[in-house]
Amino acid sequence: VVSTETARIVGYEALVRWEHPERGAISPSEFIPVAEDCGLIETIGEWVLRTACLEAANWPKNVRVAVNVSPIQFANPALPAIVTNAIAKAGIHASRLELEITEGVFLDGSKSTDSMFKSLKGIGVRLALDDFGTGYSSLGYLKSAPFDKIKIDQSFVRGAAIDGSRNAAIIKAIVNLASSLNMETTAEGVETQDEIELIRELGCSHIQGYVYGKPARAELVRTALNEGNGAATISGYRVSREQRTKLFRTAMLEVAGERGEVRIRNISATGAMIDGIEFGRDPQSVTLSIELLEGDLMPARVRWAKDGRAGIEFAERFDITRLNSAVDPAKARRAG
Template structure:
């Protein structure tokens, strides 16, 4: 039920595919596709990562040996595999059996192998480099980063984790400065760089401006099966045209949450369909012009000022003036909260306050105001 998919690694300057990363996939007979993020940690705990890793290495070498030219294949090596003194022999056997040149195999190793840095670690690096394979430092900057091990570890490439790419183009982000520093470090050490997880065209332009040498992500291609890959590269060099959204959009969370929408001095009930740090999709107000300014009351003193950027009948796409932040429990919240007494003083209903708290003049204003929009309660039936 296991198979390998391959995601292209592309030269950022000319869009030419220079290699592929082998990614393990499991299509369960009953459950269907199972995420590697689920089954790989279980395989490590069950002491099965060794056999799985050996199979992936042999399979990737066999597949890559059939590819034309000098296209490389990158294979992930877990810390458990790296600690096995039989790893160099396994690599030699996989190369010999497949006939793949050693310099076309790239082993991706994470920083966690340096947690127990010892003489054995240095000897393993030397043994692998003697074979002639390439070594890539995977997920750089996300673990126990130390510049000291770059002095001795013979890496050929640094892979910049996608967590630094996400939001790098947004105002106020420091990720661009971090990526620039990693690139400068790599160039000084004569190493290549690969930025992972590029999905939007503005991210790609930014990565190119920062002089990252290689790119990997959906902006070029999703992982493909070996059969499809071989068909594409039979003619020689494979050049990919980047495609995708013009700008990076924050991850959206689907939900079904009641909110109050304030426009001028009228309040409308609505439902949030999905939300991200930068905006939300609401439903319940009819035919709102693009550019309309709304205040979204999420409750508990969470107030977000927003602008309607898309309007589709009873649904509106909002862009927040100020980005939301993580609430620490996997959700989002506003950066600050407004006192419920101030909210009530503005004439908004607030739970758990006495009925006689609301100022009479604000209530009168709210009732007397003529609403600018119609509402629909179709979402209530859903």
């Protein structure tokens, strides 16, 4: 988790993986539902909480650890005692532990929910509302629950930097809501550098996602924190792009009045990857047209080029469903 203001690491989220002796690493999306059905989720959850706190004790004191708490765990009256014990054994300050809670804890609407929130806040831990906007989304939750942070679900972040997306407006509304309630915000699932810039411009306080690296083992995190200066390293793509469809299709390309055949490897509404052409030393300066449909030339520009392949960006959006029934223009020309 990285601060948008300082670009420094302020926390990590604890993610559990099952290292199966035969199947290898198993995602929590596979085994957590089974653990809930078998009545093991509270045991696993307590182990994750204790382990995460012990690991955080090895980090700089300004770095927090976030742990997910399931609705089943939240309903356990012993949870405050379990949290207190985990913090005490690890020897960390309560404010360094952030419990991530989903909207599912509000479903029963009982008074015990309010009592649990009060008990946890009394300990001094931080509370975050996870996956905001994907569940039942009653604003009454924010009025009654003492959250310190709202985590904006990645479904709103994904594609937010693409022209025409409404996601940026939704993110801005959530940020404004959180700010008025004195809550921080974390944008989840950020994968590209232009998304970082957008999230920062929208006023979100924190960023989490693959743009700063994929999940790492505890020992690697410990080493990075203790040997580094806390600055986050960007590793994601520079710009966002829409979901691409794999495609093997020929097309005619026109560059400086000359035409030639290229192969399309994948395509989206905003661009494509092609091969079978070299663009020289300065490919980004090249303007071209591509004939995706017979007789229909679309202006485009080169975004990158390497080893006979190139990524091109269309001058305007293209409806790729039109390719489903269309005849390949290059093949049609050869047949004629």
